Amino acid sequence: MIKIERRNETSNLIYFLTPILAIFLTLVTGAIIFYLLGFKPLEALKFFFITPISDLYGLSELLLKATPLCLIAIGLSFCFKSNNWNIGAEGQLTFGGIVGGGVALLFYNHEGFYVLPLIILAGAFGGMVFAMIPAILKIYFNTNEILVSLMLVYVSKLLLDYLVVGPWSNPEGFNFPETRQFSDSARLPILFEGLRIHAGIFIALVSVFLAWVILFKTYLGFQIKVSGLSLKTAKYAGFKGKTMILLVFMVSGACAGLAGVGEITGPIGQLHRMISPEYGFTAIIVAFLGRLNPIGIVFASLIVALTYLGAETAQIFLQVPKYTGQVFQGMILFFLLASDFLLFFRIKFLGFKRYEY
Amino acid sequence: MYKYLLRLLVSVLLLFGFSMNAYAEFKVGFVYVGPTGDHGWTYQHDEGRKAVEAAGIKTTYVESVPEGADAERVIRQLAQSGHDLIFTTSFGYMDPTNKVAKDFPNVKFEHATGYKREHSNVSTYSARFYEGRTLLGHMAGKMTKTNVIGYIASFPIPEVIRGINAMTLAAQKVNPNIKTKIVWVFTWYDPGKESEAAQALIDQGADIIMQHTDSTAPVQVAEKAGVWSFGQASDMQRFAPKSILTSIIDDWAPYYVERSIAARDGTWKQQDTWHGLKEGMVAMAPYNSAMGGGLVKEVEKLQKDLASGKAHSFTGPIYDQKGNLLVAKGKVADDGMLAGMNVYVKGVEGDIPK
Numbered sequence: 001m002i003k004i005e006r007r008n009e010t011s012n013l014i015y016f017l018t019p020i021l022a023i024f025l026t027l028v029t030g031a032i033i034f035y036l037l038g039f040k041p042l043e044a045l046k047f048f049f050i051t052p053i054s055d056l057y058g059l060s061e062l063l064l065k066a067t068p069l070c071l072i073a074i075g076l077s078f079c080f081k082s083n084n085w086n087i088g089a090e091g092q093l094t095f096g097g098i099v100g101g102g103v104a105l106l107f108y109n110h111e112g113f114y115v116l117p118l119i120i121l122a123g124a125f126g127g128m129v130f131a132m133i134p135a136i137l138k139i140y141f142n143t144n145e146i147l148v149s150l151m152l153v154y155v156s157k158l159l160l161d162y163l164v165v166g167p168w169s170n171p172e173g174f175n176f177p178e179t180r181q182f183s184d185s186a187r188l189p190i191l192f193e194g195l196r197i198h199a200g201i202f203i204a205l206v207s208v209f210l211a212w213v214i215l216f217k218t219y220l221g222f223q224i225k226v227s228g229l230s231l232k233t234a235k236y237a238g239f240k241g242k243t244m245i246l247l248v249f250m251v252s253g254a255c256a257g258l259a260g261v262g263e264i265t266g267p268i269g270q271l272h273r274m275i276s277p278e279y280g281f282t283a284i285i286v287a288f289l290g291r292l293n294p295i296g297i298v299f300a301s302l303i304v305a306l307t308y309l310g311a312e313t314a315q316i317f318l319q320v321p322k323y324t325g326q327v328f329q330g331m332i333l334f335f336l337l338a339s340d341f342l343l344f345f346r347i348k349f350l351g352f353k354r355y356e357y
Numbered sequence: 358m359y360k361y362l363l364r365l366l367v368s369v370l371l372l373f374g375f376s377m378n379a380y381a382e383f384k385v386g387f388v389y390v391g392p393t394g395d396h397g398w399t400y401q402h403d404e405g406r407k408a409v410e411a412a413g414i415k416t417t418y419v420e421s422v423p424e425g426a427d428a429e430r431v432i433r434q435l436a437q438s439g440h441d442l443i444f445t446t447s448f449g450y451m452d453p454t455n456k457v458a459k460d461f462p463n464v465k466f467e468h469a470t471g472y473k474r475e476h477s478n479v480s481t482y483s484a485r486f487y488e489g490r491t492l493l494g495h496m497a498g499k500m501t502k503t504n505v506i507g508y509i510a511s512f513p514i515p516e517v518i519r520g521i522n523a524m525t526l527a528a529q530k531v532n533p534n535i536k537t538k539i540v541w542v543f544t545w546y547d548p549g550k551e552s553e554a555a556q557a558l559i560d561q562g563a564d565i566i567m568q569h570t571d572s573t574a575p576v577q578v579a580e581k582a583g584v585w586s587f588g589q590a591s592d593m594q595r596f597a598p599k600s601i602l603t604s605i606i607d608d609w610a611p612y613y614v615e616r617s618i619a620a621r622d623g624t625w626k627q628q629d630t631w632h633g634l635k636e637g638m639v640a641m642a643p644y645n646s647a648m649g650g651g652l653v654k655e656v657e658k659l660q661k662d663l664a665s666g667k668a669h670s671f672t673g674p675i676y677d678q679k680g681n682l683l684v685a686k687g688k689v690a691d692d693g694m695l696a697g698m699n700v701y702v703k704g705v706e707g708d709i710p711k
Contacts, residue, residue, distance in 0.1 A: 057437075070568055161543050165512065165710060174472070175514045175699060176448060177543070194460075196429070236458060267426035274449065276427040314417050316386075322421050345492050 022335035048310035060195035068259035070301035072283035075255025077292040088149030092127040094156040096257020099126025101271040104186040115226025127257020135249035178272035279282035386435035387418040390447035397571025405609030424449025442620040485633030487523035489605035491670040494527025510569040548574035589643040592642035604642035615630025632663040
């Protein structure tokens, strides 16, 4: 018979190596899937993982795609580390986009250095306020933050729908559901002529650095980690649990809001219904793949962004269905969770004896 | 030894030559907003692509491309990877298409349903779906018992409002008592929302359901409820064999083949195309015999007249909801008015969402 028991110790090195193992297993399984679909496995993997980033434009697109994922995942890591399950980053991103976009429209045709910083702050503020709703409800009414934050995603998406169809729609736009194009003073500057990578990447990098400092060098970071490991210990140590719940949600929401405002003032340049292809949900995978560690998240966001680009090139060159990208994302997470299980537990084969307890 | 080397050299050159050839081959790219299996909008564009392929021209497509920041990359990649003509088949690709067109002056671009042609290598095209709506209105006016026509609408853009008006005008002509009830779902494709909307309309007494959305959910709800319905974009008959009276079919194939051949032969020119029943870009699926042979004949005649120009969907007098005259008696609405239509005609219930 089989018995599953917890391992006493796990090596730190292996803990950070398992994501790499998961990616390796994903590649192998992916190759098998491509083979079964009738493609040459190596060629398919090349189109999937190498072709998209084989030139400067591709690299810029990779960073462009990874930026919002990294930002959101950094925020989520604060929540997840402290056992707060914020699933609604997509909603916080959208709400941040709404508030930031509102300010951008308010300053339509205004020039001035203060416009862009104001929009960015407004976006972060919007996401932060929106994330406080599930936090406050959890603190005072003991509601389940998973459900509340998830449901609020639809609230903010419908609000965005309403705004771009109605009051904020472009007066010259034939009633199409989109706002005006923001004026140049409201756009994040492009870093290289001809590429789309914009200054938003610095916001993400600064957040990574700040997150690392907070999580590893401050008392607050210590509190977050302890509450994640054991709520009882945290209480016993006298940490203010309620303030911390509010705080991690605020950080998380602000990051998601920044990601939203980065999209609309970066590559999109206006508000419409599709400002995010579900970055808020994909970032959950990124956060876990990066082991809730700021540096890990940087790498994880690049890898997950690559699965998006790869799915597009694979479809262009091989006509593989575009949903293979999602299959790859799913496989990475699956293998990661599976290897985690084996990391923390051991399976013992006891032979066919009677149980002895 | 030399022989081998020579042979090697020749084969390498040949290989190189072939691959150069392959790269220079004329290719057409398509960008779709939905999955090719939606049985509506994207499905029909893909049918058009297959026709291009059947005409001996190589094609590529990318499906389910979100209308956000990703669209520009996909369009650019198609342009970069040697595609000579690129069809972008959703309104939301308008700005990305024009942006990429600027950087690739030798590649031709065709954007569906948009109005921006900022560079000489961008054409736009759309279909006069409202002509099909006129036929649906005629049938609906004749077939309804409750005099309530249910209409599932996507977004309050001129294209959709035009369809609602054309249908209502035609229905009023054969049945002055009809009312058009509208539910706005604010999506092009969401089977769940669409079926809820269909059910809500049936509950409000509609015995005819028509849709300006792309899933087959509304006709399936209508089939279950035992009311009449009309398919959208492709022939949806097999999803509701009893209920569907006909479907408006978007037939992009002839246009795609014509434009692809023109681009290959170097005769492609920028243009703004708006084709209808006459050119076959709008086509009707077979009429359901359940509505009776007399009515089928009537509709077929109307279809012929619309195609030949003898009849027009918007012939005056036409009044808006408040009773203001929009088109005078004996006149027809011009294309400018149709393109910017943003008021309901008399007989439509409710307000356009603003």
